[in-house]
Amino acid sequence: MCIEKSRKSRRVLGSVLTLPVVCLTAGLVVAVAGGCAKVTKGPVLLGVSEDGASLMWETDVVGPGEVLYGQGDSLSEKVITQPLRVEYEIVKKDAAVKTRTAFIHKVRLENLEPGRAYSYRVAGPAQMQSRIYKFHTVPADTDEVTFAVYGDSRSRPGTHRKIVELMMSKKVDFVVHTGDLVSSGDRYEQFGPQFFEPVKGLVETVPMYIAKGNHEGNSGNFEKLLIGEGDKNSFGLDYGPLHYFCADNVSKGLKTEEQLKLIAADARSSKAQWRFVSYHIPSVNFGGHWSKWGYPDALRTLAEAGVDFVLTGHSHQYERFRPVAPAPGTEGSYVTYITCGGGGAPLYDVKPCLYHASAKKVHHFCLFHIRGNKLTMDTIDIDGKIIDHLEITKTDGRLNKQYLWTAVPMEEIRRYQELKRKR
Numbered sequence: 001m002c003i004e005k006s007r008k009s010r011r012v013l014g015s016v017l018t019l020p021v022v023c024l025t026a027g028l029v030v031a032v033a034g035g036c037a038k039v040t041k042g043p044v045l046l047g048v049s050e051d052g053a054s055l056m057w058e059t060d061v062v063g064p065g066e067v068l069y070g071q072g073d074s075l076s077e078k079v080i081t082q083p084l085r086v087e088y089e090i091v092k093k094d095a096a097v098k099t100r101t102a103f104i105h106k107v108r109l110e111n112l113e114p115g116r117a118y119s120y121r122v123a124g125p126a127q128m129q130s131r132i133y134k135f136h137t138v139p140a141d142t143d144e145v146t147f148a149v150y151g152d153s154r155s156r157p158g159t160h161r162k163i164v165e166l167m168m169s170k171k172v173d174f175v176v177h178t179g180d181l182v183s184s185g186d187r188y189e190q191f192g193p194q195f196f197e198p199v200k201g202l203v204e205t206v207p208m209y210i211a212k213g214n215h216e217g218n219s220g221n222f223e224k225l226l227i228g229e230g231d232k233n234s235f236g237l238d239y240g241p242l243h244y245f246c247a248d249n250v251s252k253g254l255k256t257e258e259q260l261k262l263i264a265a266d267a268r269s270s271k272a273q274w275r276f277v278s279y280h281i282p283s284v285n286f287g288g289h290w291s292k293w294g295y296p297d298a299l300r301t302l303a304e305a306g307v308d309f310v311l312t313g314h315s316h317q318y319e320r321f322r323p324v325a326p327a328p329g330t331e332g333s334y335v336t337y338i339t340c341g342g343g344g345a346p347l348y349d350v351k352p353c354l355y356h357a358s359a360k361k362v363h364h365f366c367l368f369h370i371r372g373n374k375l376t377m378d379t380i381d382i383d384g385k386i387i388d389h390l391e392i393t394k395t396d397g398r399l400n401k402q403y404l405w406t407a408v409p410m411e412e413i414r415r416y417q418e419l420k421r422k423r
């Protein structure tokens with residue numbers, strides 16, 4: 001909220017001259033003639049690597065912006081940004097249509113050093129500047145990573161905020177969102193209250209990687225706001241022993257077969273010990289939408305590509321499947337499929353069955369910790385309670401046999417899905 005600290009008007013030759021207004025906001029000190037300029041969305045870290053970081057923020061003032069940044073507490077470096085102007089309409093309760101203008105700034109900080117703390121602030125125009133935030137670049141030689149995964153946070157910002165606060169209480173290196181940030185992404189004004197407000201306090205210091213959901217729509221608002229300059233909707237990231245690929249499986253015009261090939265090629269090209277994939281609409285899902293994206297090829301393709309975990313959303317529930325074995329006679333990985341669509345949206349019924357290791361209708365997020373060949377996962381509900389726990393290890397690329405004993409034949413899962421499809 002903008003608090004006017006001082007305001008003086010002086011009549012000069014019959015006209016009114018309004019002197020600059022000094023405004024204090026949460027994280028902002030602004031001086032601008034005639035009102036309070038402000039950062040209206042963000043800043044959000046869209047990505048952090050060993051040598052760079054991508055940022056976005058939105059203002060309500062035209063003109064170039066800048067990022068001041070540096071290692072440690074320094075702000076000695078500066079990058080100037082030119083905003084993207086966005087005009088959008090808001091329909092008021094009385095059906096009156098109001099046009100609003102926003103200015104989106106995006107920047108990539110380059111030539112950073114691995115494993116270092118950096119400070120930054122975003123600033124300008126109109127002498128506007130944010131508070132100073134810190135982030136860490138990815139270490140070059142770590143064997144450890146901690147990250148959270150959640151999805152479907154749309155529609156209920158209060159519930160979304162509780163999940164975000166729980167994630168903030170964990171020291172995570174990054175967060176993955178499996179899509180559906182807003183009820184209707186074609187309505188630009190929804191991104192503020194449903195996404196940017198609830199994630200405040202987290203995404204300024206920890207990068208959030210997003211697999212686009214169907215509710216983000218095809219207007220381009222999602223891409224304008226949350227895909228970094230020059231980046232694509234499908235992208236990979238590396239952190240120590242982990243390679244993670246976020247794929248778009250919802251945008252209009254995409255072909256499922258092509259997207260599956262893209263995911264598989266990315267997994268095959270990685271030498272990381274653990275290979276994760278997120279996309280919005282699940283390939284295996286019992287309850288909710290009963291989604292089966294990529295059916296019937298996805299399971300075989302992902303196993304043959306050596307994927308370990310697939311985390312999706314779309315169905316607002318929690319379900320972790322027992323590891324799905326590769327097809328008989330084929331080489332491949334045992335893939336663990338998790339639907340984690342409980343980030344805030346109204347919950348759907350889950351249909352527990354023998355193929356599930358755990359299933360619950362609850363708001364939640366998944367917290368992963370990997371150290372070398374050991375992986376642990378806690379699924380934490382909105383009350384902070386651990387509702388599912390997993391510990392697995394890999395030796396010479398193979399999961400521990402106790403976990404593999406719980407595996408489900410791929411054909412059984414496919415037959416069960418087919419049966420449900422014919423209901």
Ligand SMILES: [Fe+2]
Pocket residue numbers: 179180213214215280313314315
């Ligand atoms: Fe969805």
